[in-house]
Structures are given as C-alpha cells and as structure tokens.
Amino acid sequence: xxxxLLRCIRTxxxxxxxxxxxxxxxxNGLFVPVLVFAARxxxxxxxxxxxxxxxxxxxMWTSMWQSMAILMLPMFIIxxxxxxxxxxxxxxxxxxxxTSPQPLPVIFAAKLIVILTxxxxxxxxFNAGSYLSAVVPGLLFGVQAPAGPIPYHLFLTRNLNxxxxxxxxxxxxxxxxxxxxxxxxxxxxxxxxxxxxxxxVSWQYSYVIPYTYCTLDYFATSGRQVVPHSPTSxxxxxxxxxxxFTAAGLVLYMTRKERG
Amino acid sequence: MASAxxxxxxxxxxxxxxxxxxxxxxxxxxxxxxxISLRVPIGSIYGFLGPNGAGKTTTLRxxxxxxxxxxxxxxxxxxxxxxNRMEILRRVGSSIESPSIYAxxxxxxxxxxxxxxxxxxxxxxDEVLQLxxxxxxxxxxxxxxxxxxxxxxxxxxxxxxxxxxxxxxxxTNGLDPHGILEMRDLLIALNRDHGTTILVSSHLLSEIERLxxxxxxxxxxxxxxQGAFAELSDKRKPSTIIxxxxxxxxxxxxxxxxxxxxxxxxxxxxxxxxxxxIGRLNRLLVEAGVDVYQIASGGNDLExxxxxxxxxxxx
Numbered sequence: 001x002x003x004x005l006l007r008c009i010r011t012x013x014x015x016x017x018x019x020x021x022x023x024x025x026x027x028n029g030l031f032v033p034v035l036v037f038a039a040r041x042x043x044x045x046x047x048x049x050x051x052x053x054x055x056x057x058x059x060m061w062t063s064m065w066q067s068m069a070i071l072m073l074p075m076f077i078i079x080x081x082x083x084x085x086x087x088x089x090x091x092x093x094x095x096x097x098x099t100s101p102q103p104l105p106v107i108f109a110a111k112l113i114v115i116l117t118x119x120x121x122x123x124x125x126f127n128a129g130s131y132l133s134a135v136v137p138g139l140l141f142g143v144q145a146p147a148g149p150i151p152y153h154l155f156l157t158r159n160l161n162x163x164x165x166x167x168x169x170x171x172x173x174x175x176x177x178x179x180x181x182x183x184x185x186x187x188x189x190x191x192x193x194x195x196x197x198x199x200x201v202s203w204q205y206s207y208v209i210p211y212t213y214c215t216l217d218y219f220a221t222s223g224r225q226v227v228p229h230s231p232t233s234x235x236x237x238x239x240x241x242x243x244x245f246t247a248a249g250l251v252l253y254m255t256r257k258e259r260g
Numbered sequence: 261m262a263s264a265x266x267x268x269x270x271x272x273x274x275x276x277x278x279x280x281x282x283x284x285x286x287x288x289x290x291x292x293x294x295x296i297s298l299r300v301p302i303g304s305i306y307g308f309l310g311p312n313g314a315g316k317t318t319t320l321r322x323x324x325x326x327x328x329x330x331x332x333x334x335x336x337x338x339x340x341x342x343x344n345r346m347e348i349l350r351r352v353g354s355s356i357e358s359p360s361i362y363a364x365x366x367x368x369x370x371x372x373x374x375x376x377x378x379x380x381x382x383x384x385x386d387e388v389l390q391l392x393x394x395x396x397x398x399x400x401x402x403x404x405x406x407x408x409x410x411x412x413x414x415x416x417x418x419x420x421x422x423x424x425x426x427x428x429x430x431x432t433n434g435l436d437p438h439g440i441l442e443m444r445d446l447l448i449a450l451n452r453d454h455g456t457t458i459l460v461s462s463h464l465l466s467e468i469e470r471l472x473x474x475x476x477x478x479x480x481x482x483x484x485x486q487g488a489f490a491e492l493s494d495k496r497k498p499s500t501i502i503x504x505x506x507x508x509x510x511x512x513x514x515x516x517x518x519x520x521x522x523x524x525x526x527x528x529x530x531x532x533x534x535x536x537x538i539g540r541l542n543r544l545l546v547e548a549g550v551d552v553y554q555i556a557s558g559g560n561d562l563e564x565x566x567x568x569x570x571x572x573x574x575x
Binding site: 007008010011014015017018019087090091092093094095096098099100101102103256257258259260 | 321324325326327328346347349350352354356357358359360361362363364365369372373374376377378379401417
C-alpha cells in the first residue's frame with residue numbers, strides 16, 4: 001500500500017509539469033517580498049536605520065506575514081486545490097485514473113499530499129524571499145547587515161503554526177474541488193468563506209470558523225489586535241477541523257455514484 | 261494471455277467478461293440497461309454494437325467500475341468485479357468515450373505517468389508510441405494533437421501494460437479512413453499475436469464487421485443479439501439481382517413468368533434461384549428483346565440486418 005501511495009504521489013507530481021502550479025507558488029510566495037524589496041530600493045536612505053533596529057527580524061516577520069496570513073495564503077490554498085483537482089476534470093481523465101489499479105483512498109491521499117507539499121513549498125519560497133528582501137538591499141547600497149541573529153526557532157515554530165492553521169482550509173477546499181466539476185464552485189465558496197471570515201475575526205466566537213485561523217494567529221503573534229479567547233489552541237482546533245473535513249472528503253469521494 | 265481457468269483455478273474459463281442481469285437506471289423512470297447478459301469469450305474480438313444512446317457506454321462503464329452497480333453481477337476473468345477490482349484492473353486496458361489524456365503534457369510524458377502506475381519497463385513507451393504511430397510527436401503537447409492523434413494516444417495508454425483484456429469505446433471516433441484501417445490491423449494483430457481479448461463498441465456495423473469474431477447488439481438498453489459473428493452472417497437472405505436495358509419491361513416479363521419480384525435501386529430483386537431457373541429467366545428476357553447486363557447473387561448486407569434489428573426492437 002505504501003509503495004502504491006508513493007507511486008501515486010509521483011504520478012500526481014508529474015501531472016503538475018508544465019502546469020500553472022509552479023507559477024502560483026512563485027507568484028504567491030514572492031509577491032510580498034518583492035514589494036518590500038522594491039520599497040527598500042526606493043528609499044535607500046532609510047535602510048541604515050531599519051537595519052539597526054534591535055528587533056529587526058521580528059519586525060520584518062510582522063510586516064511580511066500580515067499580507068501573507070490574511071491575503072496570500074488563503075488565496076493560494078483556494079487556487080492550488082482547484083488547480084490540482086481540475087487537472088483531472090479538464091482533461092477528462094478521472095475515468096482513466098479510476099480504471100487504473102490504484103485504490104481510491106490512495107488517489108485521494110496522493111492528491112492531498114501533493115497540495116500540502118505545494119503549501120510547504122510556498123512557505124519555503126516566502127521565507128527565502130523574505131530573507132533576501134531584508135538582506136540584499138543593504139548589500140546593494142553598502143549598508144550594514146541587519147542587527148541581531150535570525151531567530152530561526154521562532155520563525156520555524158510560527159511557520160509550522162501557520163501551516164497547521166491553514167489545514168482546515170486545505171481540506172475543505174479539496175473536498176469542494178473534488179465534489180464539484182465546475183471550478184467556479186470551490187473558488188466562489190472559498191472566496192466567500194474567506195471574506196466572511198475576515199469580516200468576523202472580531203466576533204467573540206470567531207474561532208469556530210476555520211477560515212479565520214491564519215488571521216487570528218497573526219493578530220495573536222504580532223500583538224496587533226486582541227483576539228477572542230478560544231477554549232483550546234487555534235492549532236488544536238485546526239487539526240480537528242482538518243481531520244473532520246478530510247474524513248468527510250474521503251467518504252464523499254469514495255461513495256460517488258459516477259467515477260468519470 | 262488471459263488465464264485459462266477461473267480465479268479458483270478449477271473451472272475452465274470461457275469468458276473474459278460475463279455479466280448477468282445487469283440493470284441500471286439513472287433515475288427511477290429512466291432505465292438505461294435492462295437485464296444485460298454480456299458474454300465476451302476469452303481470446304475473441306467482441307463487437308458491441310448499438311445506435312447512440314443504446315446503452316453501450318453505460319455497460320462498459322459498469323464493467324470497468326466507473327458506475328456503481330445497481331442490479332446484476334459482473335465477472336471479469338471469472339472474478340466478481342466488486343471484490344477483485346484491483347486485481348482485475350491490473351489486467352485490463354481501456355479507453356472510454358473521449359480520449360483521457362493530459363493536454364499539457366507530451367505523449368511520452370502521458371505514458372510515463374501510467375508506466376509508473378503499471379510498473380512496466382521504460383521500453384514499453386517507445387513500443388506503444390511506435391505501435392500507434394505517435395513516435396514522431398516529440399515535445400508537442402497532447403493538447404495540440406488532432407482528435408485522431410488523441411485517440412491513438414488514449415489507445416497507447418490502454419496498451420501500455422500489455423493487458424489481457426482491452427475495452428475500447430468507439431475507438432475509431434475522429435480517425436480518418438486510413439487511421440480506421442490501421443486501427444483495425446492493430447487490433448487484429450494484438451488479438452492474433454498476444455491473445456488479447458478485445459471488446460470494442462461501435463454504432464456502425466460496417467466499421468467492425470471485418471474485425472470481430474463475436475458480436476452483441478444492444479438497443480434501448482436491451483441485448484437483441486449475441487453470438488459468433490458467423491451466426492449474424494447466416495441471417496443474410498440470399499437473393500438474385502438482375503439488371504437489364506429496360507428494367508420496367510423486365511419486371512413485367514419476370515412477374516408474368518411467375519417469379520416474385522421487387523425493384524430496389526432500379527434493379528430487380530428475386531429470391532435466390534437455382535442455376536436452371538436463372539438460365540430460363542435469362543432466355544425469357546433475351547427472347548423478349550431485353551438486354552441482360554447482369555445476373556448476380558446477393559443478400560441483405562449486415563448493416564441492413566443490424567438496422568432492421570434495432571428498428572424492430574421495442575420495450
């Protein structure tokens with residue numbers, strides 16, 4: 001079973017060749033770093049003061065992650081899940097996939113793992129881009145490098161937390177993308193839920209809405225806004241929602257009357 | 261080659277596919293298959309014929325597990341499909357309806373995907389590309405292929421793992437006449453050289469009559485005929501065809517002589533006659549001053565039998 005899954009993941013990965021997936025990772029991951037980079041190039045006289053700040057890296061993280069957590073990450077999840085699943089719908093290839101000797105849970109899991117891998121790729125690209133946008137402008141203008149060591153552990157923990165925060169969105173978007181042939185449905189529902197969640201972040205029970213988790217987590221870690229108190233950690237709630245949506249998605253997928 | 265015994269290994273296996281009482285409806289009022297008992301003998305090329313909407317594709321989708329079974333049973337290689345899906349699918353190649361290929365990938369990349377799934381040697385990719393005439397396509401994306409090329413690629417995918425059973429739904433769709441001939445030769449060679457059992461659906465008898473060894477005719481969800489192709493051929497009614505310089509006068513002469521005659525395509529059609537009667541008829545016409553251009557033996561072509569069969573079928 002494990003070998004079948006590994007083979008299936010490999011084929012799913014190959015299907016992304018020449019697709020829009022890599023551009024989506026690069027575009028979403030580098031969007032904010034490129035903006036920051038451009039802003040620093042435009043105002044080089046501020047660089048020395050910025051780099052001298054005692055908590056330069058924490059400050060950089062806060063400004064970089066604002067757009068990422070609230071805007072780019074949800075957008076990326078909504079688009080990438082649709083893209084991965086639509087490859088089968090668009091090419092009329094579900095029937096070929098479902099007449100291959102691969103168990104349905106394996107196909108389901110392989111696609112989900114590929115989506116999660118792309119999400120990790122996005123975070124890697126974003127972090128690398130963030131680092132370069134912080135360091136390179138100084139090098140170009142001969143300004144001293146940012147003060148203080150990079151808090152790797154903190155950044156890694158926060159990245160991991162955001163990854164967990166995003167899991168319910170991934171699972172629900174995946175469920176929708178699998179269930180509806182028309183790509184507009186998962187896109188529309190996803191956008192609606194995401195915008196609705198942003199509007200309800202301040203609500204005292206906003207932690208029940210899984211699309212709020214990245215935003216709530218950002219506000220909590222950046223200290224920019226007081227977030228509603230949840231009975232348990234956001235990550236625990238996210239993991240529970242992820243398990244539920246994944247199980248629901250698998251059941252719906254396996255009990256489809258028509259498979260292509 | 262398909263094995264010669266069933267899954268238990270103790271009963272000679274006669275059919276690659278055997279369905280019993282297969283019934284399916286998409287809504288309670290819309291019964292698309294009614295008690296279909298499809299029997300595809302091992303080693304045969306089975307033509308599954310019927311007009312558009314007859315239930316061919318639904319039957320094939322059920323046989324491949326693409327539709328959930330409602331009533332009836334499906335056995336492939338003597339094994340129930342429900343319980344042995346993986347084992348069965350390892351030995352089956354299929355192409356159902358429109359080609360299933362990844363348009364953003366090349367032909368080779370498409371085949372590479374399935375090579376991983378079926379774990380066949382890399383050399384198979386070149387073999388099947390050669391076989392279907394797509395070896396020259398290089399870095400061209402499959403989305404830029406003509407419909408015929410897409411169809412060929414779809415068949416290459418189906419052939420990649422050298423299946424014992426090949427299920428092709430209207431495989432000649434989109435192919436030009438030359439491509440149709442090539443496809444026929446390819447399927448005959450696969451059947452002859454590798455013993456591959458082939459189930460091929462079509463809505464045109466003429467397209468597959470020189471290909472198949474067995475035939476099943478379906479219309480409105482019901483099986484109207486199933487058997488060896490020779491049995492269908494036996495249904496041809498022999499006749500005598502006469503063409504003359506004046507067919508209207510010839511008709512009167514022949515009728516006066518006591519022969520039951522009708523005209524079709526401006527020629528006279530009579531029941532099959534023994535040679536002495538043909539000689540007498542010829543003499544009568546010549547003596548009456550009618551030039552005889554042709555006296556030939558004929559019969560209903562198969563297409564006509566097929567059309568009569570599906571035209572006559574009622575619920």
